[in-house]
Amino acid sequence: MAVDVEGYYTQFGPMVLRRCRHLLKDEEAAVDAMQDTFVQLLRYADRLDDEAPSSLLYRMATNVCLNKLRSAGRKHEDADTDLLQKIACAEVPEERFIAANLMNKLFAKHRESTRTIAVLHLLDRMTLQEVADEVGMSVSGVRKRLRPLKSQLAELQRSNLE
Amino acid sequence: MTESKQTPDLLVEKLAAGQLSTAEETAVRQRLEAEDGLSRLDDIAQSNQDILNDYPVRQMAASIRERYAASTPQKSVAFKLFWTLAPVSAVAAAAAVVFMLAPSPVPSDPSETTSVGSVDPNYSDDSIRIKSGDPFLRIFKKNKTDEIEVKSGDKLAEGDVLQLKMITNHARSMVVCSVDGNGAVTLHYPERPAATTRVTELKSISLPYGYELDDAPDFERFFIVWTESETPIDAQQIIEKIKSMKHAAHDTPELSGAVKFKDIMVKK
8 A cells, every 4th residue: 555645644744743742752852753653654555454544653653652762761751751661661571572573563463562552551541441442452452461561560660669 | 540531642633633433433522522622623633733834744754755765775675574585495496497597507516616705694595607797687576386587678566576586607796776666775685785795606696585566666677786806895885876866767877897787677
């Protein structure tokens, strides 16, 4: 499926930039992440299907921002940023092995990034049902994916308090 | 902590973008009304306008395309996004085809082959020896049951899977790449721009992957670039030379004296 960059950007660019701004809290980094999100879209254009592009781009932008936060190791500015940074840096066992193909899998409707699921649920305050609807999983599947990450976040929280 | 106190941004964004079904749209609108949040749609509309003013479509689209093009040569082989792994058996069978079709084969006397440097081990070396002539590239279109050799000017389509083979003859260093109708350059050999371009003389090298043509328009022009001198070619420099051609379909890349090339252009 060919990607009309102008068309996609006009329709979804502002949404992607808002998402990146919200997660990164830095205009320059957000614009950079927004462009990276569209580059990913072009790179995987042959795998696009009729899935709502807004949903796909929103999750891709989340994933791009998490990767940037992870590599930047930015300091915590508020509670949400703190949580986001922890999610970005948390070790998710299965993702160590699939990181290189994460976008690939996202497009192939395989496993959604656990970190992205965590952001939707823990930061965006979407219910388990809403997250499940969004990523095409069952509620129990989402809960199961979040379990190890949540316990790790709790542990990090405890160690920060000590 | 995790229960929706207000309608999540994603749902509002999808509503604003017209990406919800009628039933979903009704549900989200009712939810926004109930929490006195319909103004969020107006906020999004205003924000859309502001962002498109601050970051204009043409400028952003050009920047995105530039980033994409810049990332293509480095990732084209590493990521194999456009590539389909070819079964080893098919490569072996193709090698046999090349052996039968290759011009002027000479007896397989190991003493005729001179190794001039380390060769990328990821590429199969079919040990086919040709006595004289320039190096050349052969392209085979893979069908379900066989392979058909592709010649310059042949018409191909998106999704066709090609198998590339280089006959080194007396080249000591070699690069194979292609440019498509969008100006995107894909490096086929070596695997990465920074990898060695040295090849063994008098050999046939089969690429370990089939190359699947994407939806780029008009053409895909393949280049085999080589030198017989001791100084190896820099693959990144060749990529830049190909990218800098104004008319990718017919310009001649500006290469230094000792570096030569041949090309095969297929139409789409």
